[in-house]
Amino acid sequence: MGKQMTEMLKGVLEGIVLAALSRRPAYGYEITSWLRDLGFTDIAEGTIYALLIRVEQRGLVDVQKVASEKGPPRKVYSLNALGRTNLDEFWGTWSFLVERLEQLHEGGTER
Amino acid sequence: MTPKWIELVTGSLEQKKQYRQYKARIDALPEPYGTAAKALQRYLMYAGGIVLDGETALKMFGDVADLWERAVADGTPIRVIVGDDPVEFADALAQAYTGKHWIDKERARLTDAITRAEEQDAGGGAAAGSGAADDDPRRRGGEARAGDDTGAGDGSGAP
Numbered sequence: 001m002g003k004q005m006t007e008m009l010k011g012v013l014e015g016i017v018l019a020a021l022s023r024r025p026a027y028g029y030e031i032t033s034w035l036r037d038l039g040f041t042d043i044a045e046g047t048i049y050a051l052l053i054r055v056e057q058r059g060l061v062d063v064q065k066v067a068s069e070k071g072p073p074r075k076v077y078s079l080n081a082l083g084r085t086n087l088d089e090f091w092g093t094w095s096f097l098v099e100r101l102e103q104l105h106e107g108g109t110e111r
Numbered sequence: 112m113t114p115k116w117i118e119l120v121t122g123s124l125e126q127k128k129q130y131r132q133y134k135a136r137i138d139a140l141p142e143p144y145g146t147a148a149k150a151l152q153r154y155l156m157y158a159g160g161i162v163l164d165g166e167t168a169l170k171m172f173g174d175v176a177d178l179w180e181r182a183v184a185d186g187t188p189i190r191v192i193v194g195d196d197p198v199e200f201a202d203a204l205a206q207a208y209t210g211k212h213w214i215d216k217e218r219a220r221l222t223d224a225i226t227r228a229e230e231q232d233a234g235g236g237a238a239a240g241s242g243a244a245d246d247d248p249r250r251r252g253g254e255a256r257a258g259d260d261t262g263a264g265d266g267s268g269a270p
Contacts, residue, residue: 029185044194045187047203049178054207071184072177 015090017051025078028052052077060086126165136176147189148179154201167208
């Protein structure tokens with residue numbers, strides 16, 4: 001992935017992760033694998049981990065510790081009501097951006 | 112990672128105990144994870160937008176220990192954990208915590224100074240600025256919020 005992709009992703013990665021969690025609860029590694037399957041191959045696990053901590057700190061997700069066969073318990077994240085509201089806002093902002101950028105891209109000037 | 116540091120930021124004996132437990136977890140990591148974990152720890156404490164209050168710091172240390180223990184258990188390579196830029200990862204991690212950061216005081220000072228400067232301007236040029244007086248407070252509130260957000264992002268690399 002190029003630098004431009006990395007920079008752009010910074011702004012939307014939180015929305016992507018919240019969207020992933022809106023489908024079903026998951027732990028960090030599952031989210032990273034899911035993103036890799038989508039083609040975001042260069043995203044570090046630590047980046048997703050830091051992001052999950054951030055949304056946890058802001059109260060957008062609930063965390064449940066689940067025992068694991070090996071290693072420490074896994075933290076399973078699920079989207080809560082506040083997280084859903086936040087995700088709705090994200091999609092609103094996203095739609096706005098996409099619409100405006102498409103207008104620019106096609107050279108259209110209508111508003 | 113000096114004992115002095117932890118005495119400075121944590122109050123209770125319970126917190127000291129938790130810190131020792133955390134330290135033991137980091138020390139128990141096999142190589143090369145131990146080296147990586149200690150380097151990250153050093154950065155988080157000395158350089159990376161350091162978390163000031165003891166409770167948040169301990170939460171962060173615990174999360175970091177979880178991260179490395181998980182990596183060891185899964186055999187995840189260090190580079191896959193920290194990514195191409197370890198500094199960026201460490202900064203993002205430190206900034207993820209909503210606890211107090213040492214830079215907060217300076218951020219507040221800058222925000223207040225700009226607000227005061229703006230008020231000064233509004234007071235001096237009352238006649239010229241009267242047209243914009245209606246939406247002025249709202250705009251100022253919006254800018255203050257935006258300023259906080261930007262500061263949180265930018266401050267990470269500042270130290």
